[in-house]
Amino acid sequence: MNETLVQFRSVGVRYASGAGEVSAVRDVCLDLHSGETFGLVGESGCGKTTLAMGLMGLLPPAARVDGDIVFQGRELGSLPESERRALRGDRMSMVFQDPATSLDPAFGIGGQIAETIRAHRGVGRKESKARALELLRQVGIPAAEQRYFDPPHRLSGGMRQRVVIAAALANQPALLLADEPTTALDVTIQAQILDLLRDLQRQHGTTILLIAHDLGVVAQICDRVGVMYAGQLVEVAPVAELFARPEHPYTRALLDALPGKTRTAGPLRVVAGEVPDLADPPSGCRFKDRCPQRTGDCDRTPPLADAGAGRRIACWLSPATRAAAARQAPGKSPTPVGELS
Structure with missing residues (x-):
């Protein structure tokens, strides 16, 4: 899994709308490795499918893509449409949510x-x-x-x-994008489809980008996970590490909302607040208005920083994020805060 198949370099997607420009995806930096299954999770509308459609070159004309998407060493945005069309269905393919359509x-x-x-x-x-x-x-x-x-x-x-x-x-693609491939299926059929994807990946060595909101599905099939919130990537980690030790407050909130075998009777936990309007997003961290651990630093956008052991995080509570920000702006050291437990 060391060979890099896909690189997202500061990728953003903006839409022109009647309400103004909508920033659906913002500054996504991510590498996908050959032969891995990478899960992309987050609430509906967080930009998961938009990012995948940008990779496939299937966004509507009103969308504007910033940054670079590199596939097998080729920057896709610079290719003529005929070459991108030749890639679709051949070197890269997509399984959409609803097979009927x-x-x-x-x-x-x-x-x-x-x-x-x-x-x-x-x-x-x-x-x-x-x-x-x-x-x-x-x-x-x-x-x-x-x-x-x-x-x-x-x-x-x-x-x-x-x-x-x-x-x-x-055509034995190098990359398969699977957008909620089991959403409309019952649990038994869902398990069969996941087993099928695993078996086919072992046979062909295909890289899978799995878009999902079901964290149980992600836990079963993925090697690494990226968590998106309001168009931004906020945490990336190996799947076992993410579930055992989530570091971003949003990731924690998502996992806390899962029903568990030992959960006592009562209402399910939810992530308090609402997703921000992407036509008018808050400055700084987009999760700050829902975050129980908000600090004054959250009015600035946290960089997605390497925290070691394959983990990356964009949160001012993380020492890695604060160190990365200090390197970007020498001499401007943020006020110390407690580390994530």
């Missing part, structure tokens, strides 16, 4: 996979069909030959998601 309702499932193969591999119909049948069997579609011409509505939700995953993996 990802498949053409008028065509057979096998033909849709075969079309993806022909578009990027230049093979004939016979060869692409054979490969599509192989993929359908690989993802667990029973009687693949008989189901090849079935339209999507004849399949269950779990089967449709398997077909979408087969299409995404048709």
Whole structure:
């Protein structure tokens, strides 16, 4: 996992809207390594899907992308659209939240996979069909030959998601973006899909960027986790470290909100307050108005700093963040505060 496959360098995404410019993603710096599963978590609207769509080059015309996204050594923003289109479905693929909207309702499932193969591999119909049948069997579609011409509505939700995953993996991409791939599925089918992703990753060495709000799913499948809040990356850590010792107050609040086996009867815990309006975000730390540990330093934006052991954090309560800020602005030492426990 040492080879870097994707680099986000100070990536931001802004939208023009009637309410003014919306800063949906701000200053994301992140590396994804070959062969790893990286989980991106946070509340709805925090920028997870927007970041992934920016990587895929699928943002609407009203969006403006700042910074650089580098994939396999190529800065994607500088590529002509024809080259980015050639990458999509080939070297990088995406599994969207709702398989029903990802498949053409008028065509057979096998033909849709075969079309993806022909578009990027230049093979004939016979060869692409054979490969599509192989993929359908690989993802667990029973009687693949008989189901090849079935339209999507004849399949269950779990089967449709398997077909979408087969299409995404048709050309053995280096990167698979999975956006809430189990949200619409029951728990049993969800477990099967996660097992399928793990098995396929082991076979092909694919890097997976898993976008999720379900922390249980992240704990099962991910190697590292990034936590986003209001468009910003606030913590990155190996998955076991994040769950055992969350450092950012927002990460702690998310984990505290999870129902546990030993939780006493009563209402579930929630993260107090509301997500800020991204058309008019607060200055400094965007979590400060909801944070029980807010200090005067929180009116300044904390840098995402290396805290060692694969962990990065953007919080003024972290010594690593404070040290990084001091290096950026020599002679301006923040007022000391207690370390995170």
